[in-house]
Amino acid sequence: MSASRVIEGAERGWIIPIGGAEEKEDSPQILRRFVALAGGRGADIAVIPTASAVSSTGPRYERLFADMGARRVVSLDFDTRRDAEEPSRLERLRAATGVFFTGGNQLRLSTLVGGTSVAKAVRQMNAGGTPVAGSVRLAPGLGLTNRFIIDQHFRQRDRLGRLLTALAYNPFAVGIGLDEDTAAFISPDNTVEVEGSGGITVVDASEVQFSSMDSVAEGDPVCLLGVKLHILARGATFNLQSRRPDAGSLVKSKR
Amino acid sequence: MSASRVIEGAERGWIIPIGGAEEKEDSPQILRRFVALAGGRGADIAVIPTASAVSSTGPRYERLFADMGARRVVSLDFDTRRDAEEPSRLERLRAATGVFFTGGNQLRLSTLVGGTSVAKAVRQMNAGGTPVAGSVRLAPGLGLTNRFIIDQHFRQRDRLGRLLTALAYNPFAVGIGLDEDTAAFISPDNTVEVEGSGGITVVDASEVQFSSMDSVAEGDPVCLLGVKLHILARGATFNLQSRRPDAGSLVKSKR
Numbered sequence: 368m369s370a371s372r373v374i375e376g377a378e379r380g381w382i383i384p385i386g387g388a389e390e391k392e393d394s395p396q397i398l399r400r401f402v403a404l405a406g407g408r409g410a411d412i413a414v415i416p417t418a419s420a421v422s423s424t425g426p427r428y429e430r431l432f433a434d435m436g437a438r439r440v441v442s443l444d445f446d447t448r449r450d451a452e453e454p455s456r457l458e459r460l461r462a463a464t465g466v467f468f469t470g471g472n473q474l475r476l477s478t479l480v481g482g483t484s485v486a487k488a489v490r491q492m493n494a495g496g497t498p499v500a501g502s503v504r505l506a507p508g509l510g511l512t513n514r515f516i517i518d519q520h521f522r523q524r525d526r527l528g529r530l531l532t533a534l535a536y537n538p539f540a541v542g543i544g545l546d547e548d549t550a551a552f553i554s555p556d557n558t559v560e561v562e563g564s565g566g567i568t569v570v571d572a573s574e575v576q577f578s579s580m581d582s583v584a585e586g587d588p589v590c591l592l593g594v595k596l597h598i599l600a601r602g603a604t605f606n607l608q609s610r611r612p613d614a615g616s617l618v619k620s621k622r
Numbered sequence: 623m624s625a626s627r628v629i630e631g632a633e634r635g636w637i638i639p640i641g642g643a644e645e646k647e648d649s650p651q652i653l654r655r656f657v658a659l660a661g662g663r664g665a666d667i668a669v670i671p672t673a674s675a676v677s678s679t680g681p682r683y684e685r686l687f688a689d690m691g692a693r694r695v696v697s698l699d700f701d702t703r704r705d706a707e708e709p710s711r712l713e714r715l716r717a718a719t720g721v722f723f724t725g726g727n728q729l730r731l732s733t734l735v736g737g738t739s740v741a742k743a744v745r746q747m748n749a750g751g752t753p754v755a756g757s758v759r760l761a762p763g764l765g766l767t768n769r770f771i772i773d774q775h776f777r778q779r780d781r782l783g784r785l786l787t788a789l790a791y792n793p794f795a796v797g798i799g800l801d802e803d804t805a806a807f808i809s810p811d812n813t814v815e816v817e818g819s820g821g822i823t824v825v826d827a828s829e830v831q832f833s834s835m836d837s838v839a840e841g842d843p844v845c846l847l848g849v850k851l852h853i854l855a856r857g858a859t860f861n862l863q864s865r866r867p868d869a870g871s872l873v874k875s876k877r
Contacts, residue, residue, distance in 0.1 A: 546843070
């Protein structure tokens with residue numbers, strides 16, 4: 368599925384993948400910044416808790432976002448693919464100024480929502496400027512962008528090898544590994560900013576000198592020479608278009 | 623501990639870290655190549671099973687190397703640091719044309735052998751041309767080289783994060799992650815060659831554009847921009863001096 372084309376004149380909305388286990392009570396930097404991007408005091412947030420098996424997930428986020436000052440919050444659950452075609456819910460969704468997918472079972476989310484009118488609506492809303500955040504791998508099924516491959520709980524579970532394998536199949540994408548309580552705030556101009564308490568590992572295979580991916584026998588190890596790797600902390604950025612990292616505010620703070 | 627200086631006129635011997643669980647019976651490529659480097663039919667191999675808690679480890683390797691045609695094999699165990707100073711064992715060790723450390727508890731090996739006359743003898747032998755191999759992290763305590771940091775069972779246990787952390791403290795070294803049944807054959811001119819069924823992950827931090835290592839608060843994530851990463855399969859090489867990877871024979875095999 369390809370990403371929706373940006374509507375003429377409109378800027379694409381922020382895309383905000385979250386690395387799992389984001390801080391919700393004491394210092395919810397990620398959730399706060401999402402509310403601000405969705406309009407702050409004017410925010411109308413649609414929470415989609417479909418990935419979660421716990422029925423209290425939706426109401427919990429409703430309360431959290433309301434406490435942070437959002438004007439309206441509604442939890443929209445989709446238990447069947449037919450739910451995801453229902454006009455009244457779609458209308459409610461389209462009124463939102465920010466969409467938030469909760470964490471949980473990714474397969475459940477893509478099975479119930481992938482390819483439905485809900486997925487299409489979210490893509491169109493994002494193309495028109497609405498920020499979409501989620502404690503989920505946002506790519507599969509939703510198709511917001513094909514620029515990157517996301518992995519979560521990244522350094523907590525030491526998953527670089529897994530991300531590299533995914534990239535070997537799709538070397539033009541950028542691999543983004545999110546630590547827990549860490550989100551990539553991807554701006555309309557495709558700059559990755561870091562929010563939260565951890566770091567973001569960026570794996571860029573665009574300048575690979577050699578790959579044996581096309582000739583390797585099954586089961587044999589792939590050879591991949593010249594991958595670039597950056598670990599971003601808060602203040603540093605990476606542009607997905609130019610593939611350039613920048614230490615940003617971290618350089619000044621060293622003085 | 624710094625590496626021994628190479629004796630004038632002599633070439634340093636091969637250094638051969640092995641990534642754990644090397645194939646011993648059906649297709650023991652790693653062990654065979656070690657025997658060949660130690661002199662083949664003329665090889666006199668000293669096995670040091672000190673890291674292993676299993677008393678059958680030494681005799682097992684004695685049998686394996688003898689079956690591969692080595693002229694003489696002896697297992698030299700060191701149960702105390704005093705053992706590691708005993709003249710008769712040291713003399714026997716010095717007669718060897720190849721030294722092999724078995725896997726096991728790395729801490730036990732460095733506690734019993736690190737800094738002793740045995741460690742010194744192995745360093746001098748290697749500096750004079752004797753190959754030293756081992757299913758161990760060869761660096762700590764033995765001090766054969768400070769050019770690289772080794773980790774084992776690398777992609778089986780997805781350990782890149784751990785290796786990156788080690789490198790952040792020692793950016794001038796090269797990180798080498800060995801898959802199981804895979805060895806880095808490091809030649810006298812410091813070229814890493816791959817042997818065995820898996821791959822070798824090389825992490826090179828020498829061209830890092832920015833590191834916040836010197837200014838980061840404890841517990842905060844480190845920012846590290848511009849790390850290079852290569853995955854070598856058999857046939858590809860990496861030179862530790864020039865930091866250059868080469869696809870080697872893999873390029874030809876693609877035709």
